[in-house]
Amino acid sequence: MLDTAYSIETPEGIDLKAQAAGPVPRILAYAVDVFYRSLILLALGIALAFADRAGMGIWLLCSFLLEWFYPVFFEVVRNGQTPGKKAFGLIVVNDNLTPVSWGASLLRNLLRFADFLPFGYAAGTLSMVLNKNFQRLGDMAAGTLVVYRQAGGQRPELPKVAPLAPPRGLQLQDQLAVISLAERHGELSEARQRELAGLLEPVTGKSGETGLQYLRAVGCWLLGSR
Template sequence: MTSPNAPLLDGSHNVLTPEYVEFRFTLAGLCSRFLAWGVDTLIVGVGCSAILLGLNMALAFFPGFASALSIVIYFLVDWGYGITLETVWSGQTVGKRLLSLRVIQESGVRIGFYHAALRNLARPVDRLPFLYLVGGVSALLSGSHQRLGDMLAGTIVVRERRLKVPSALGVPAEEGLLADSLFVSRAKKLTTEERDVLFSAALRRDELSLEARLRLFAALGARLQDVLAMDKPAHLSDEKWALLVATALLPSPSARGRGAGARMRPPAAP
């Protein structure tokens, strides 16, 4: 569900989880996306120029072939740049990273190669007839600020918040379990997506209503017991259990000291 906002500015996109917990993402407006595109276009242009300069001697003998090859090289570099970085950096290019933007699925989870490929391969259509006019009009008319490539891939572009890495998550009385190597090793076997969901719940729990908070951690606590193949200690609530697992995934105190001031992106919502 998307809140109506001026497409030139940031809007919002709400995701309702199966546990009926709602997460809100800030949509990137056209202004910030245009700036990110400008940075990426400059990088692609420099890359293409470097390649063509390297081929300059060979192209001098085939002047009629040079212009056609230049166009092919541009599209290959442009597609390769967008698809590769958005896949490796989970929805970011250099321009998006500088502007704190990220491409995610409409469901709120990170994108993969399939989504990055679809939205980037559709760029030539979005660029028509010039300067992304088709894509811009599409985003203006779309409630989620989506160009045609985003609609095809089922993606949105959001502005991500930067949160400080917490030194603890409020479970100081459980050092014994945190010192259990079996517990810690099983916690660290969680997949990247499972960690995203866990940290998202931990960092955003105070934003939820009490009812939504209880539902979310009840489902998350049961899921963690299955994944870790361990029963939750009877004296711990579902929320404390989830926070304990999240704490086991945090850097050690010495590592936190070396990385003081480091920041983390908010994980995608489940």
């Protein structure tokens, strides 16, 4: 059976889940981005028409930058979403579901030339169809994937505790584990939650119910509660 669910387990025993995006919404998102880039180039062409050869040189340079670095800029600076991906609720992340980095985004986009071969993104489309997580060649090389962004209104109810700032030096993977624990507090038994909180005792310095309540408070802080 076709299953687009993607999940990983952190070293702390927390399951992180996402829904992989298939070829159709990704192709539509790419078409939207091409449309926006074309509008920008059209406007530049009109503005630079009077500059003769210099204007043509500037237009070609801008065309190159838009083609290869437009997606990189938006994916890193705008939370993994180009305008096209945002229109379809998609987001680019690392394959461990952490935010995509400059290096990974640059690699996955520079390798679009391989996905284009032999023409019309045939290799990339075939790769997505044959890959269970719908990764194109650039995604597999960079260790990234495209998933659906969870709508804000679908966020589960958070624990009713006063938020606390995380301890200094809390690693990104530990932050993701704490966030997952806070979001799933209604799904897991108290015993299981205390067990998971115990795994982070070396980081928090707290154990048992005290450690669990502390992690819930930190999770609420990381999710934006103040």
